[in-house]
Amino acid sequence: MQIAVTTPTGNVGRHVVATLIRAGVRPRVLLREPGRLAPEVRGEVDAVRVDQFDPEAVAAATEGVDALYWVDPTTGGEDPLADYARATAAVVRAVTGNRIGRVVFQSSVGAEKRHGAGEIDGLAGTETALDDLGVDVTHLRCGYFFTNLELQLDSLRAGTLQVVLPLDQPMAWVAPRDIAEVAATRLLSPAWSGRCVRAVHGPADLTWRQVAGILTAATGRRIGVERITDDAMRAGLRRSGMTEGLVEAVLGMSTGLRADFTPEQHRSVRTTTPTTLAAWAYDHLRHRLADGS
Structure with a gap:
């Protein structure tokens, strides 16, 4: 079976590639810059330079692929x-043109809303487009990535995380490596077909207050959390260099899920994955905070 993997150097994709290699598969990896692949991986994959927003390029790169x-x-x-819509058009063109019968799509908790959740609305659009193709597809509705905390290293060093969500509102937190393991399992398993939605919830739902306590214990730094206004968050996102459209899309991922939202998939043994935030923070975040990188 020929398996293609997009974003193979990303937080999830690099672990998908590594898991497939360990399983004896030589995956085809699609990326803009093949030189970004880790040296030890380059001889184990077939790398194709491709722009995922280009439907013809993606179709050419996935010729002969069985699973994506x-x-x-x-x-x-x-x-x-609009960028998500362009990417959706590319994957639809590839799947239909190459008769790819099996797709695993990295989506998000909140995509079930379909509208009103900022950037997540783009993922919802891809879900519905893939559903319309009638192929075997699994949508991975993932919780909040541990690695999103790396976008707030300066705040963590200063000792305070700023968020717009209620501090006692629990949500699913998950390690990207655990998402990758679920993704690779779905790609390799013949035991499913049709349209499937598989949530990936991590080991526990956590509030932001709990997160601050876990990070304090794991990193040895006193870290607190405060709730700020939407406008204050907008200002911070603008200072980071985001465009106005991106500011609203990023903010919407929080504001769209903070009131009267209940995930469609409930936590179960099938959605719960093992890596804890404490273990991840000790292994990955502690050193970055200490060395200033």
């Missing part, structure tokens, strides 16, 4: 949802 791991790329542009 698809991640919608982002550009940081003024209209993120």
Whole structure:
């Protein structure tokens, strides 16, 4: 079986590639810059330079593929949802043109809303487009990535995380490596067919207050958390260099899920994965905070 993997150097994709290699598969990896692949991986994969927003290029890169791991790329542009639509058009063209019968799509908790959740609306659009193709597809509705904390290293060093969500609102937190293990299992398993939604919830639902306590214990730094206004968050996102369209799309991922939202998939043994935030923070975050990188 020929398996193609997009974003193979990303937080999830690099672990998908490694898991497939360990399983004896030589995956085809699609990326803009093949030189970004880790040296030890380059001889174990077939790398194809491709722009995921180019339908013809993606179709050419996936010729002969049986199963595809698809991640919608982002550009940081003024209209993120338009970018998601372009990526969706590319994967649809590839799947239909090459008769790819099996797709695992990296989606998110909140995509079930379909509208009103910022950037997540783009993932919802890809879900519905893949559903319409009638192929075997699994949508991985993932919780909040541990690695998102790396976007707030300066705040962590200063000792305070700023968020717009209620501090006592629990949500699913998950390690990207655990998502990758679920993705690789779905790609390799013949035991499913049709349209499937598989949530990936991590080991526990956590509030932001609990997260702050876990990070304090794991890193040895006193870290607190405060809730700020939407406008204050907008200002911070603008200072980071985001376009106005991206600011609203990123903010919407929080504001769209903070009131009267209940995930469609409930936590179960099938959605719960093992890596804890404490273990991840000790292994990955502690050193980055200490060395200033």
